[in-house]
Amino acid sequence: MDKPRSVDHLVLPTADLEAARTRLALLGFTVAPEARHPFGTANACVFFADGTYLEPLSVAQRELCEHAxxxxxxxxxxxxxxxxxxxxEGFSALxxxxxxAEEDRRQFLKAGISAxxxxxxxxxxxxxDGARSMAGFELAFAADLRAPDVFFFTCERKNAPDVDRSVLETHENGVTGIRQVVLSEQNPSDFQYLLQQVVGQREVNAHSFGVDLAAANAxxxxxNSAGLKGFFGVAGGTHARGLRLRGIVFATADLDAMEQRLKDREIAYAFIAGRLVVAEAAGQGAFFAFEQGS
Structure with missing residues (x-):
């Protein structure tokens, strides 16, 4: 582990990309046009100025998916x-x-977590504005059989399109990027080694509520359930053993404006530990938390 990896993006399965687009737009996000993968899935991403993004993902062509x-x-x-x-609907991958990516595959094999x-x-x-380009990717996968409802991969971007994304990275809610990715598990330390390998981080902050690892950018x-409840007001501990991805903490330039937006659009929220927390909903497969920051 030379240095920690950066969070690249988060995969949010959805039944309907248009429903996801509607929900995310209601929350103040700018959503990119639909894009299709050659293996039958489709996405409509939300890009941030810090280089991260959300990937709402749907099944566009079931037969292609099955063959893949x-x-x-x-x-x-x-x-x-x-x-x-x-x-x-949900939150499936970090x-x-x-x-x-090829070196990552060898590392995951050696660590016993290759998927x-x-x-x-x-x-x-x-x-x-209609500008088009081709984007290339290579993915290296990691997983743990004890946690069937989450998987991880690293993403190497190839032939990165030379396209101005500033319009897509500007959001009415003032969100500039991702601060935290939140998982749950009854005893988080049981998965400390897995997370260390995925994040590329030796140092772990272990505490009574769980474990924290610093990626390069988040x-x-x-x-555990007490941590989810205390920090985010979210119920935890009702699912079987194994990691699950649960929530995303965003930085927003104007938390007061974000709160007013939620009120104006009659979106339920809670104010907990200095954050606005919005429960998961159709098209929003994780709880979203917003905190002040640039």
Whole structure:
């Protein structure tokens, strides 16, 4: 572990991309046009100025997905497994950035957490003004059989499109990026080694509520039920053993304006520990927490 990896993006399965777009827009996010993967899934991403993004993900062509799964496409296989176990709405994967996906695969194999063969693919990218380009990716997967409802991968971006994304990275709610990714588990320290390998971080802050790891650009936090309740007002501990991805903490430039937006649109929220917390909903597969910050 030379240095911690950065959080790249978060995968949020949804039954309907348009429903996700409506929900995210209501919360003040700018949502990119729909883009389709060559293996049957589609997304409509939310990009942030800090280089991270959300990936609401739907099944666009079921037959293509099924063929991809038969062919060993780990991304599709894990998405199908998540939807079968957890339903069509949720938060399935934490993705870390990398510039060496093949080396990551070897590292995950050595650590005993590899989830399968790397995946390479390209897909079209389009901005709101119609500019199009091709984006290429290579993914290296990690998982733990004790936690069937979450998976991890590193993402190497290849042929990165030379496109101005500033319009997509500007949001009415003032959000500039991701501060924390929140997981839950009854005894988070049981998964400390897995998280260390995924984040690329040796140092762990262990406490009575769970464990915190500092990625290069955000914190990855695994909390027990007391931690979820105390920090976010979220019920925990009702699911079986195993990590689950539960929530996302965003930095917003104007927390007061964000609160007024929630009131104006009659979106239920709670103010806890200096954050506005919005419970998960259709098209929003995780709880969202907003805190002051640039």
């Amino acid at each position: 799964a038969i062919d060993g496409n780990v991304f599709v296989m894990r998405d199908q497994a998540y939807r079968f176990r957890r339903g069509e 993705v870390m950035g990398t510039d060496k 399968g063969l790397n995946l390479e693919f390209s897909r079209p990218f389009e901005t709101p 914190d990855v936090v695994a909390l």
